Amino acid sequence: MNANTTAAEDGMSERTAGATxxxxxxxxxxxxxxxxxxRPGALLGSVGGQNLSLIGALVLVLALFGWLNPAYxxxxxxxxxxxxxxxxxxLALVQTVVxxxxxxxxxxxxxxxxxxxVSAMVFTSxxxxxxxxxxxxxGAGLLAGLLNGAVIVFGRVNPVIATLATLAAYKGVAxxxxxGAAQGYVSNDDVFVFLANGAIAGVPVLLWVLAVVTLAIxxxxxxxxxxxxxxxxxxxxxxxxLAGIDIxxxxxxxxxxxxVVAAVAGVxxxxxxxxxxxxxxxxxxxxxxxxxxxxxxxxxxxGKGGVGGTLLAITLLGALDNGLTVQGVNPFWQNVAQGALLxxxxxxxxxxxxxxxxxxxx
Numbered sequence: 001m002n003a004n005t006t007a008a009e010d011g012m013s014e015r016t017a018g019a020t021x022x023x024x025x026x027x028x029x030x031x032x033x034x035x036x037x038x039r040p041g042a043l044l045g046s047v048g049g050q051n052l053s054l055i056g057a058l059v060l061v062l063a064l065f066g067w068l069n070p071a072y073x074x075x076x077x078x079x080x081x082x083x084x085x086x087x088x089x090x091l092a093l094v095q096t097v098v099x100x101x102x103x104x105x106x107x108x109x110x111x112x113x114x115x116x117x118v119s120a121m122v123f124t125s126x127x128x129x130x131x132x133x134x135x136x137x138x139g140a141g142l143l144a145g146l147l148n149g150a151v152i153v154f155g156r157v158n159p160v161i162a163t164l165a166t167l168a169a170y171k172g173v174a175x176x177x178x179x180g181a182a183q184g185y186v187s188n189d190d191v192f193v194f195l196a197n198g199a200i201a202g203v204p205v206l207l208w209v210l211a212v213v214t215l216a217i218x219x220x221x222x223x224x225x226x227x228x229x230x231x232x233x234x235x236x237x238x239x240x241x242l243a244g245i246d247i248x249x250x251x252x253x254x255x256x257x258x259x260v261v262a263a264v265a266g267v268x269x270x271x272x273x274x275x276x277x278x279x280x281x282x283x284x285x286x287x288x289x290x291x292x293x294x295x296x297x298x299x300x301x302x303g304k305g306g307v308g309g310t311l312l313a314i315t316l317l318g319a320l321d322n323g324l325t326v327q328g329v330n331p332f333w334q335n336v337a338q339g340a341l342l343x344x345x346x347x348x349x350x351x352x353x354x355x356x357x358x359x360x361x362x
Contacts (some may be wrong), residue, residue: 025105031131061316065319069326079320084322087112089318090209090262091262099234100230101236102234108286109199109285110168110169111266112266114170117183117277119134122136123186124185129172130186130191133186142263144166153252179359186274186276195267195268196272221307229245234301282288291338
């Protein structure tokens with residue numbers, strides 16, 4: 001967790017205005033009041049410059065790959081993009097909460113693997129009871145998330161180091177449970193088939209799950225005291241502590257939430273592939289989640305961000321990955337592109353903050 005050592009009074013006054021700011025938007029205390037006649041400006045202000053940039057980039061990517069390959073913009077391929085975006089999108093959304101709180105969770109990909117294996121193995125061992133498998137996966141995710149929070153809070157370990165350790169540990173747990181191979185077979189179960197291929201009102205169930213989680217996290221961050229306290233902790237933990245916020249409790253709860261959402265992603269991965277996978281399908285998801293959150297406007301130091309920008313960013317990444325695949329580009333280039341985008345996002349953040357470049361004169 002970040003440790004801001006500025007004066008508590010200054011930190012509290014700064015973050016009070018910024019705690020409710022969406023990606024690139026402005027808090028209620030920022031700037032003069034808008035006049036009723038300035039509706040176009042009000043609309044742009046509500047969307048935010050960061051989000052407008054992402055929308056522009058997304059339109060450009062869709063237009064480019066659609067021009068290169070007409071099959072790219074077909075409904076069948078758009079559905080493929082949506083299905084792929086769902087799992088990484090869930091992790092990016094909950095990573096947004098963690099980052100806003102001033103922390104980071106590098107282990108979410110491995111938690112997906114654990115949940116996927118547990119859901120399939122419990123399903124098989126209970127004679128094909130999908131609800132037992134899903135419940136066991138959610139319980140495993142909650143336990144993994146709470147363990148992350150406990151290590152950080154009670155062990156006083158930096159969140160990056162702690163979750164880097166559990167990234168490896170949870171991956172090992174998934175491999176031990178599954179003996180390194182795919183487990184179970186769920187493709188003949190009605191519940192898992194519905195999750196993977198079902199639709200409600202013509203919209204795939206996978207996208208409904210993503211939409212429900214998006215709305216829930218948005219309301220949590222923007223419409224509750226819990227969300228305001230999360231912004232306050234990420235903005236200035238010293239001021240938040242002086243204001244009476246139990247930071248340790250919030251950290252453990254945020255990591256518990258991350259574990260549950262990662263478990264939901266693991267269940268969906270099992271439903272999509274038909275098996276529980278210890279590594280395949282979940283490896284590298286943590287990088288994509290962090291990249292999407294940073295591109296979406298989350299300040300990696302904490303205290304700023306929102307689900308709108310993150311959702312746009314993960315859609316952009318999904319469209320880019322799919323476009324490269326459709327064009328037959330070596331999939332390893334997708335990792336290169338994600339890494340480059342993360343660097344670009346962080347550089348932009350540092351430039352906007354006016355921080356001095358390391359090793360260079362001011």
